[in-house]
Amino acid sequence: MTKRFKKFYASFSKVIIIMLGATLYSIGLEIFLIPNNIIDGGVVGISIMANHFISVPLGLLTFILNIPFFIIGYKQIGKTFTIATIFSVICYSIGVSILKPIPGITHDILLAAVFGGILVGLGIGLIMRSGGSTDGTEIVAIILDKRIKFSVGEIIMFFNFFILLSAGLIFGWDRAMYSLITYFIVIKVIDIIIEGTDESKAVVIISDKHEEISEAIMARLGRAMTYLYGKGGKEGEYKNVIYVVVSRLEISKLKCIVNGFDEDAFITIGSVETTGKSYRKKAIH
Structure with missing residues (x-):
């Protein structure tokens, strides 16, 4: 063409x-x-x-x-x-x-x-x-x-x-x-x-249980994610930050996964526009 x-x-x-x-x-x-x-x-x-x-x-x-x-x-x-x-x-x-x-x-x-x-x-x-x-x-x-x-x-x-x-x-x-x-x-x-009806949400998760949480997200939602390396402004400690994009309908399940490992985990959620095939991956469960 x-x-x-x-x-x-x-x-x-x-x-x-x-x-x-x-x-x-x-x-x-x-x-x-x-x-x-x-x-x-x-x-x-x-x-x-x-x-x-x-x-x-x-x-x-x-x-x-x-x-x-x-x-x-x-x-x-x-x-x-x-x-x-x-x-x-x-x-x-x-x-x-x-x-x-x-x-x-x-x-x-x-x-x-x-x-x-x-x-x-x-x-x-x-x-x-x-x-x-x-x-x-x-x-x-x-x-x-x-x-x-x-x-x-x-x-x-x-x-x-x-x-x-x-x-x-x-x-x-x-x-x-x-x-x-x-x-x-x-x-x-x-x-x-x-x-579109399937609104995308960008989720940032800060937790000491980041490894367990990320493995559970991949296993139960089928979503790939990115680790961001962050430094706390007050304590000055370095932490791994999880960044993942999910659909609006998956937010509730994601919160349950995170809270199951760490009820004190810090979570921020925002609407984003996504392109690319990787995001379209279906949840496993």
Whole structure:
């Protein structure tokens, strides 16, 4: 496989994934959320509220409102990200236009909020994994993140707070609260799509029983580990420190192993991103 073909295949794969994500996003919006006056955040949410008063098609209105953000993003962030975002917005704008004549499949507001949120989250997650975005407010948040102390997520949440507040005034406070449920579902699903369900945890263990503990971890969890050589800041004693990466589901079992040898062992646990085949090794028991 040549380098040029690999590059083409990677780009083609991203296009397909963005189209799939935009399709799921469109279905979540037009089949579940919009018929029940439940809104998404960002420019799409603004477009849904504006569409309540003017007769401009939602897909066209969403694209028009995103144009200023495309220009800002192209100048401030970069060409690749902006092009991917434009493509995703075009795809789901076309999608909601095609799906507009199809009636919503449920009028149960809670079901619409939950399943609409799942589909929207899946769609946005796939698009974000392919290097794009679905909304102009995300572009603004990325730019502002470089200038103010708030994170991208906090800035987006700030925008969406006022959008959901406006939705309460237009569609009623019950719809605003259901929209909030949808918003939290979307965030959670996006996290799952981007980070995966099998979250990795890095564990550091300091114990005088390091040899027994490491042997038990390898025997019962099937995890390889690394010894770090550390010196205590207070006592000045040198100790072997165990460093091992396990899945979130293995944390409880790991603690039991360590406490079985040394109840006073010092353990720290943190989330990490892992690559490589060695981590994928299954537990023996």
